[in-house]
Amino acid sequence: MYDVPHGRNEVAVTDVKITARNVQVYYGDTHAIKDVNVEIESNTVTAFIGPSGCGKSTFLRCINRMNDTIDICRVEGDIRIDGDDIYDKRVDPVQLRAKVGMVFQKPNPFPKSIYDNVAYGPKIHGMARNKAELDDIVERALRRGAIWDEVKDRLQSPGTGLSGGQQQRLCIARAVATEPEVLLMDEPCSALDPIATAQVEELIDELRQNYAVVIVTHSMQQAARVSQKTAFFHLGNLVEYDDTTKIFTNPEDSRTESYITGRIG
Amino acid sequence: MQDHISSAFDRDLEGIQARIMKMGGLVEQAILDAAQALETRDQELADQVRANDRVIDDLEELLNEEAARVIALRAPTAVDLRVILSVMRMSANLERIGDLAKNLAKRNAVLMSMPAISGSTSQLRRMSRDVQIMLKDALDAYIQRDEALARDVIERDVDIDQMYNTLFREFLTFMLEDPRNITPCMHLHFIAKNIERMGDHVTSIAEQVVFLVTGEKPEEPRQKEDNTSTDLGLSSMQGRGV
Numbered sequence: 043m044y045d046v047p048h049g050r051n052e053v054a055v056t057d058v059k060i061t062a063r064n065v066q067v068y069y070g071d072t073h074a075i076k077d078v079n080v081e082i083e084s085n086t087v088t089a090f091i092g093p094s095g096c097g098k099s100t101f102l103r104c105i106n107r108m109n110d111t112i113d114i115c116r117v118e119g120d121i122r123i124d125g126d127d128i129y130d131k132r133v134d135p136v137q138l139r140a141k142v143g144m145v146f147q148k149p150n151p152f153p154k155s156i157y158d159n160v161a162y163g164p165k166i167h168g169m170a171r172n173k174a175e176l177d178d179i180v181e182r183a184l185r186r187g188a189i190w191d192e193v194k195d196r197l198q199s200p201g202t203g204l205s206g207g208q209q210q211r212l213c214i215a216r217a218v219a220t221e222p223e224v225l226l227m228d229e230p231c232s233a234l235d236p237i238a239t240a241q242v243e244e245l246i247d248e249l250r251q252n253y254a255v256v257i258v259t260h261s262m263q264q265a266a267r268v269s270q271k272t273a274f275f276h277l278g279n280l281v282e283y284d285d286t287t288k289i290f291t292n293p294e295d296s297r298t299e300s301y302i303t304g305r306i307g
Numbered sequence: 308m309q310d311h312i313s314s315a316f317d318r319d320l321e322g323i324q325a326r327i328m329k330m331g332g333l334v335e336q337a338i339l340d341a342a343q344a345l346e347t348r349d350q351e352l353a354d355q356v357r358a359n360d361r362v363i364d365d366l367e368e369l370l371n372e373e374a375a376r377v378i379a380l381r382a383p384t385a386v387d388l389r390v391i392l393s394v395m396r397m398s399a400n401l402e403r404i405g406d407l408a409k410n411l412a413k414r415n416a417v418l419m420s421m422p423a424i425s426g427s428t429s430q431l432r433r434m435s436r437d438v439q440i441m442l443k444d445a446l447d448a449y450i451q452r453d454e455a456l457a458r459d460v461i462e463r464d465v466d467i468d469q470m471y472n473t474l475f476r477e478f479l480t481f482m483l484e485d486p487r488n489i490t491p492c493m494h495l496h497f498i499a500k501n502i503e504r505m506g507d508h509v510t511s512i513a514e515q516v517v518f519l520v521t522g523e524k525p526e527e528p529r530q531k532e533d534n535t536s537t538d539l540g541l542s543s544m545q546g547r548g549v
Binding site: 299 | 308313316382384385386388
């Protein structure tokens with residue numbers, strides 16, 4: 043395996059939401075992301091795939107500046123959402139993260155009630171003027187998270203008391219409560235059983251109506267099932283970015299082919 | 308191409324490909340034997356071709372089962388998926404060629420009871436020999452992932468079509484000359500048509516090789532040279548006062 047990007051990265055994108063240009067990420071001396079250029083579409087699920095340590099999660103975390111919290115991490119290049127540079131000094135990362143929601147690998151509900159889990163974001167961003175408005179926001183978010191029917195009668199019970207799959211959908215509801223435009227998901231189903239995974243995947247497809255969804259996944263079958271576009275990362279390079287169907291049936295780059303057919307890990 | 312991390316997956320794919328090659332070898336032999344039985348009026352050999360077709364049918368069944376199992380258990384993608392898809396289509400083509408060879412052998416008994424039509428069986432044998440070589444090359448192209456050889460096979464089907472056209476006219480002439488030739492010539496014509504159909508199936512196998520290697524079906528459809536279906540045969544009748 044050679045260490046140069048040369049695959050097909052230019053892909054016809056219609057409605058661009060996120061543009062990344064010449065993005066480099068360093069952890070101390072380690073060059074983790076090497077000159078990544080990518081355009082991510084609105085109302086599309088984009089999957090990032092690649093072996094462990096290929097940089098897919100690192101790149102995902104650049105999109106809502108989660109890497110800011112790591113001292114030795116340095117991000118260079120240009121990432122824009124709707125044309126606005128998210129690394130501009132005037133951008134408040136907290137506001138950015140309201141616009142760019144994130145769901146993590148392990149469900150991580152706050153040790154609070156189901157209601158408060160969802161209400162927390164809207165409250166700190168001052169989205170509701172009174173209790174009735176907040177109730178509405180919480181209900182809408184829980185419905186979007188496809189969990190409302192299961193929790194509507196026990197909104198005051200602790201979120202941590204739900205099953206793993208329910209917790210993850212609660213976290214998705216929490217992420218959409220602040221009305222984000224982009225939803226980042228870092229292996230959202232890796233801790234879930236197949237049924238809960240199917241429910242979350244169904245939810246991801248519905249969320250696409252309203253958001254640009256970017257999902258990092260180790261399950262290639264999941265990427266094939268839920269995404270319309272797929273980006274393959276290898277050794278910090280974006281090797282190939284194309285329609286998911288193309289990537290999984292006839293990829294351009296031999297490294298992509300080797301990875302998706304289970305020849306390199 | 309490197310091996311899979313899962314060596315069992317490699318073994319599955321190798322097993323399937325070994326089986327399709329075995330099937331291909333049996334079909335090649337069936338073509339040759341059927342044509343030889345025809346020329347040498349060898350009923351025993353013809354019966355053998357008919358009996359052997361069962362083995363070819365069983366192999367197709369087996370290949371379909373194995374392909375379905377790999378799809379279910381290993382969710383093949385990209386080139387692996389194309390191996391499975393192409394094997395499934397190729398085994399269907401091979402099974403059809405086997406049937407056509409069996410049909411040749413079936414007509415042997417009837418033809419043996421009639422006077423021979425001069426020269427026709429040796430021409431048919433040449434034609435089936437060419438089809439068999441095309442099949443051999445298509446299968447070699449498959450194993451070697453040789454796109455150029457596969458495209459060459461696709462080109463060569465034109466020759467088979469032309470041979471069929473020639474025979475079609477020849478049989479027409481024999482039938483016009485003497486009505487007693489009609490029955491054997493009808494049988495011989497079906498045989499020629501069957502060999503021409505074998506050529507089409509071989510072409511389809513070669514197209515699967517192109518698909519396997521490139522991920523795309525060959526772009527332009529091959530020029531059809533068999534125009535007997537639109538030809539009323541009038542040209543053969545002209546000048547004969549019929």
